[in-house]
Amino acid sequence: MMNKKAILSTVISTALLLTACGTVKAPTKKGEPEPEKITASFGKEDYLNLSGPTNDLGMNLVPKAKPDDNGNVFVSPVSLLMALSMLQNGAEGQTKEEIIKAMQATGMDAESINRANASLLNHIQHSADDLTLQTANSIWVNDQYTLQDKFKKITHDYYLAEAEAIDSSNPKSADRMNEWVQKATNNKIGEIVQSPLDDSLVLFLLNAVYFKASWTYPFDESLTKNDEFQLTDGSVTEVPFMQLNEELPYLETEQFQAVSLPYGEQGNMKMDIYVPKEGHSIDGVLSSWTAENRENWNDSFEGRPGSVRLPKFQLDYEVLLNDVLQELGMEKAFSDDAELGTLVEEEKERLVVSKVLQKTYLSVDEKGTEAAGVTSIAIDTTSAPAGEPFEFNADKPFFLTIRDQKADILLFAGKISNPASNN
Numbered sequence: 001m002m003n004k005k006a007i008l009s010t011v012i013s014t015a016l017l018l019t020a021c022g023t024v025k026a027p028t029k030k031g032e033p034e035p036e037k038i039t040a041s042f043g044k045e046d047y048l049n050l051s052g053p054t055n056d057l058g059m060n061l062v063p064k065a066k067p068d069d070n071g072n073v074f075v076s077p078v079s080l081l082m083a084l085s086m087l088q089n090g091a092e093g094q095t096k097e098e099i100i101k102a103m104q105a106t107g108m109d110a111e112s113i114n115r116a117n118a119s120l121l122n123h124i125q126h127s128a129d130d131l132t133l134q135t136a137n138s139i140w141v142n143d144q145y146t147l148q149d150k151f152k153k154i155t156h157d158y159y160l161a162e163a164e165a166i167d168s169s170n171p172k173s174a175d176r177m178n179e180w181v182q183k184a185t186n187n188k189i190g191e192i193v194q195s196p197l198d199d200s201l202v203l204f205l206l207n208a209v210y211f212k213a214s215w216t217y218p219f220d221e222s223l224t225k226n227d228e229f230q231l232t233d234g235s236v237t238e239v240p241f242m243q244l245n246e247e248l249p250y251l252e253t254e255q256f257q258a259v260s261l262p263y264g265e266q267g268n269m270k271m272d273i274y275v276p277k278e279g280h281s282i283d284g285v286l287s288s289w290t291a292e293n294r295e296n297w298n299d300s301f302e303g304r305p306g307s308v309r310l311p312k313f314q315l316d317y318e319v320l321l322n323d324v325l326q327e328l329g330m331e332k333a334f335s336d337d338a339e340l341g342t343l344v345e346e347e348k349e350r351l352v353v354s355k356v357l358q359k360t361y362l363s364v365d366e367k368g369t370e371a372a373g374v375t376s377i378a379i380d381t382t383s384a385p386a387g388e389p390f391e392f393n394a395d396k397p398f399f400l401t402i403r404d405q406k407a408d409i410l411l412f413a414g415k416i417s418n419p420a421s422n423n
Helices: 002-008 046-064 077-088 093-102 110-125 149-159 172-184 282-287 291-300 322-327
Strands: 019-024 038-043 073-075 131-142 162-166 201-214 225-230 236-252 256-262 269-276 302-311 313-320 351-364 368-381 390-393 398-404 409-416
Touching: 038 110, 038 149, 046 073, 046 077, 046 110, 046 282, 046 291, 046 322, 046 409, 073 313, 073 351, 077 093, 077 110, 077 131, 077 149, 077 201, 077 351, 077 368, 077 409, 110 131, 110 149, 131 149, 131 172, 149 162, 162 172, 172 201, 201 409, 236 390, 256 302, 256 390, 269 282, 269 390, 282 398, 313 409, 322 351, 351 409, 368 409
Parallel strands: 131 162, 302 390
Antiparallel strands: 019 038, 073 409, 131 201, 201 368, 225 236, 236 256, 236 302, 256 269, 269 398, 313 351, 351 368, 398 409
16 A cells, blocks of 8 residues: 555656657457557657646636536546647648647647657557546548548548548438547547538547546445535535545645545546635636646645545536637637648638537546547637645535646546536
């Protein structure tokens, strides 16, 4: 036990970057044939170059994304970044620069972005055996259009993106896309597009991320009891609370308490939960979630014995990200001046990004966590030493992240204002 905890509380150092020819493959279920293996040239740990962008993107998405009717936000920064990474290969000029800016990847060129994503796919597919982490990409093209060879090759070689032709007038085309989403998310997200498809549709870029892992230290189901959760407006709602007594990475500041709950035997994947102290709000904590503070917070967790009370909950979330991305500087892609001329062969009409939609799913129970996210981009024509025991009680709106500690990649992030909303 002590050896495991020592590992969990140690910052994992990064190895020297090595240039390699790595093999990445799409996720498969047991009993299914192995997919075609795609080989792309990338640095073995190029994925570390996406650490800053995914975290910065998450820091922008959670406060800016529109909450659902219960005040909840749950997004997948890595899913959005990978979808935008594919898109920038079909853009030119200022449009491409703005996409990269919105990705928080200013300073990276197209090649380094592609290599980093291929490296990340490789890293994900070699994640620990005691958890499931998968991602998949696909491109769905109106059969009246033809993908340019260069764009098709890049997205295939670096992103393992399947390219499929669809008849936009056929209602079954939406069904095919939704079936792909269901398979890629283990049926946790059932629909990303609706029939009938728009007549002006040229193509869809889709990314799906699926995560399922058991806690390193499971909660005892016999200790789960209903109790009151404080809502933002001062009222309360009743939800089931799980309880855990364990030595865990813990952090306390004047503004909040935080605990880090590891997954699996290795503990590289973690859920970090931040609960504001009396007199502070969840939005205040989020406003302090800067790049500098995030790094300081991650480095400041120390193993301490204590007790954790956490709601058992499930939620589904959907958000249109057009406005958020434009606020982050990606403006031309949504306008009649969009420079997306390297996507398809046809040059009859100018192309435009019409919709960037993300759907996510999150389930937290005594055994562990299951989360999924799908990002859809629609392209249309236009006209230290153990301290005193702590008590951690997430009985008010809280903020959480799910991160890969080794890669320092933010997989999911959210603000939970009402965990009873989807029970």
